[in-house]
Amino acid sequence: LELVSEMLKKAVVSTQSTGGLFGCFDDFGTCIITWFVPCVTFGQNAEAAGVSSCIVGAILFFIPLVNLFCWVKIRGAIREKYSIEGSLINDLFAICCCGLCAIVQEAQQCKNSPGAAIARS
Numbered sequence: 001l002e003l004v005s006e007m008l009k010k011a012v013v014s015t016q017s018t019g020g021l022f023g024c025f026d027d028f029g030t031c032i033i034t035w036f037v038p039c040v041t042f043g044q045n046a047e048a049a050g051v052s053s054c055i056v057g058a059i060l061f062f063i064p065l066v067n068l069f070c071w072v073k074i075r076g077a078i079r080e081k082y083s084i085e086g087s088l089i090n091d092l093f094a095i096c097c098c099g100l101c102a103i104v105q106e107a108q109q110c111k112n113s114p115g116a117a118i119a120r121s
Contacts, residue, residue, distance in 0.1 A: 024104045027111070034104050041103050046070065048110035049077035071095055071102075078106055082113050 024031045034041040039061040046057025051074050060070045075091040078084070094102045 023108070024101050027104065027108050030107045030111075031104050034100055034107070038100060038103055041107050042067075042071070042074075045074050045078070045103065045106045045110060049074045049081065049106075051077055068095070075102070075106060078109055082109060084109075 024034075030041060039058040042061040043052075043054040043056070043058030046052045046060070047054040051057065051070065052060065057070065057074075061067050072088065072091055072095070075086075075095070076088070079086045079091075094105075
């Protein structure tokens with residue numbers, strides 16, 4: 001139990017720099033959208049991270065195990081893109097312990113970082 005507690009603390013501290021894992025209400029609009037239709041925010045995060053298009057990401061959200069793989073790829077890509085410390089284990093803890101908060105956290109990072117605008121063709 002102590003190990004799980006320590007890993008969760010590391011996941012919260014070392015993940016995104018713009019808002020903590022439990023800072024969901026920092027962007028209330030994104031929080032509400034994610035609560036009711038998480039696939040939308042998930043797709044937007046996938047596109048912002050350069051993992052897939054928004055629509056493909058939203059569809060992948062509904063495919064078990066594929067969604068977990070994509071989610072880890074998205075979080076890893078966001079961490080790499082914005083030079084945020086973390087690890088696969090921390091990402092998995094964040095995803096499994098508070099998935100909706102993790103999606104909002106990723107969205108906040110993508111929105112609030114310099115050069116965060118997504119170029120549309």
